[in-house]
Amino acid sequence: MCGIIGCAGDDGDMVPTLLNGLAKLEYRGYDSTGLAVSGSDIRVVKREGDLDELVGTVDSEFDRGGAAGIGHTRWSTHGKPSDENAHPHTDCAGRVAVVHNGIIENYQLLRDELQSLGHEFESETDTEVVPHLIGHYLDTGLARKDAFRRAVEKLDGSYALAAIFDDHDEVMATKKDSSLVLGVGDGTYVASDVTALVGHTDTVVHLHDGEFAFLTEDGYTIVDESGTPQSKTGTEIEWDAESVTKGSHDHYMRKEIHEQSNALRECLRDRFSTGDSVSLDAIEDGYRPESVHLVACGTSYHAALYGAKLLRKRGLQAQAHLASEYALSPPPVRDGALVVGVTQSGETADTLSALRTATAEGARTLALTNVVDSTAARECDDALYIRSGPEISVAATKTFASQLVTLVLFALQSSGGSSDEAERLVSALTELPEHVQRLLETTAAPTTARRFADSSGYFFIGRGVQYPVALEGALKMKEITYEHAEGFAAGELKHGPLALVTEDTPVFVSVVGDDETARKTVANAKEVKARGAPLVAVTDGVSSIDRFADEVLTIPRTNRTLAPILVNVQYQLLAYHTADHLGRDIDKPRNLAKSVTVE
Ligand code: F6R
Secondary structure (H helix, E strand, O other), rough: OEEEEEEOOOOOOHHHHHHHHHHHHHHOOOEEEEEEEEOOOEEEEEEOHHHHHHHHHHHHHHOOOEEEEEEEOOOOOOOOOOOOOOOOEOOOOOOOOOOHHHHHOOHHHHHHHHHHHHOOOOOOOOHHHHHHHHHOOOOOOOOOHHHHHHHOOOOOHHHHEEEEEOOOOOOOEEEEEOOOEEOOOOOOEEOHHHHEEEEEEOOEEEEEOEEEEEOOEEEEEEEOOOOEEEOOOOEEEOOHHHHOOOOOOOHHHHHHOOOOOHHHHOOOOEEEEOOOOOOOOHHHHHHOOOOEEEOOOOHHHHHHHHHHHHHOOOOOOOEEEEHHHOOOOOOOOOOOOEEEEEEEOOOOOHHHHHHHHHHHHOOOOEEEEEEOOOOOHHHHOOEEOOOOOOOOOOOOHHHHHHHHHHHHHHHHHOOOOHHHHHHHHHHHHHHHHHHHHHHHHHOOOHHHHHHOOOOOOOEEEEOOHHHHHHHHHHHHHHHHHHHEEEEEEEHHHHHHHHHHHOOOOOOOEEEEOOOOHHHHHHHHHHHHHHOOEEEEEEOOOOOHHHHHHEEEEEOOOOOOOOHHHHHHHHHHHHHHHHHHHOOOOOOOOOOOOOOOOOO
16 A cells, blocks of 8 residues: 655755665555645655655755655555646645555545635645644634644544644654554664664654654654553664665566575574474464464465465364454454464555454454564464565565465474374474575576466466465466456356367466376366466476477476475466566566555
8 A cells, every 4th residue: 555754854964765665665655646845845756656756746846954854655545646636735835745555434524614714735646635734723713733643633534644834854754553663773763664764763663543643853752542652662673774675686586586495494493392393483382273364465365275284284274264264254263262363464454444343243363474573463362473585576476385385384384283193294394494595596487478478368276285376376377467367266167167278378387296286287187288378387297297288387396285386386387477578667566565554
């Protein structure tokens, strides 16, 4: 969703600091951008389009300095992408400028009231009511801080807000149900997430709902709703400045695909106790949930589907739920139920909402997330970190692999007891990073992608633990190529989707080993082939599939439970190279944003 940044101080480098922060936040939304800097008056510049549009304008219109500044990168909710709807927004007199992430649900009512008082609006956004409300309270004689707080009291909905005033060197910020972090370095900063502050500060403080932060060049103060000062301990940022650059790669997505073996090493580090048993800090040894509900969206939902299959295989009751549907018909929460929010960002509104429903029903909750101290991590009873490092590309890649491995660890620990199967799985886990590395070095995916890049659609099929990665392979393909792609359980194809298959729709099938599941999948692949569709097999070479597939992408042999992680790396590369061939904006696919903070 939208990304916001604010800065006070920073040694005359305000504009470069804001632009630099926006570049790091662009993955949250990129249909328009803007910034405002305060001096004797407030200077605002905003443009439809991505950050390059803003940079070009700023260079000719702005000097570098300013006492306080705010910036915004937008993912539209109310009002189309345009210069007018871009943030920051100001009041009629230009005394205050505001950036916002979230949705003001009662904006129409507030707008009507303000218009009847003579306020004139310039945009279609919900956000614009905020500076006008602040302006209204300034008109009644309130001081700036009181006007800001009084305006915020009138808002319903979700928001992370930052505001600056003319002739004033302070940034004011507050939040409800949207994240904001604070940090101090050469200046004092507030941002939607840690990524924007990497390189500026080593430690961040998370603002809580209802708190207000006031930033000056000397630092910040935080007060709660009643105005009582709050003192908070910071969280160390573990990510270095290099980790939020593209390095030598053309795209963040490519870099992040190639970081997967290291990410998995990090995910596994120190997570085995004596011998082969798993020990996760987040969960006490011996804990056995009676049932597990996994709630998640998008790619994380595919990870949740995989996790649920694994937990069931290990003898636990488990089910994956789309987070946006969970609250509408929540399954009964019986004693001993655990609800796991699978969310790499820890900020996805639908997932947070499902977790809150579960808490209200009395369930224990666990956040399985990449971001330390994210909202999910803080609100759940426990947090289990996937340790992927920052992921900037909108399409999730390395976080998905780390989610799957963390779910394997979680399934091993929470199902307890040692068994031959558990031992084999642990041993295969330790080899997995090496297998991923080998696959990345030897993959034929670029050639396959080019061969099929002009197809009219793509289908992905798999059975059992391969089914979630068929869904994920299709999601990645459609997300960054804009071509039609669908994933199916291999056995379902003949119940309808087979009608879509033609010689212009390659079908990707994953087949691992040569057991009954593999043999049934091979039979489904033959049904596809008989109808003239090109067949691409992703396989470890054990079954007969490579004898009749048109193309074969090989994965190293591993434990069958872990094979989907390797299959998925091939699917990521296929999607990446197809999108590259088609000239798509790979890191910032149209209409999407990484951290979806509205329901
Ligand atoms: C797709 C993708 C999304 C996210 C989904 C949930 O590549 O990244 O489908 O998986 O928006 O996000 P998190 O995991 O942050 O809750």
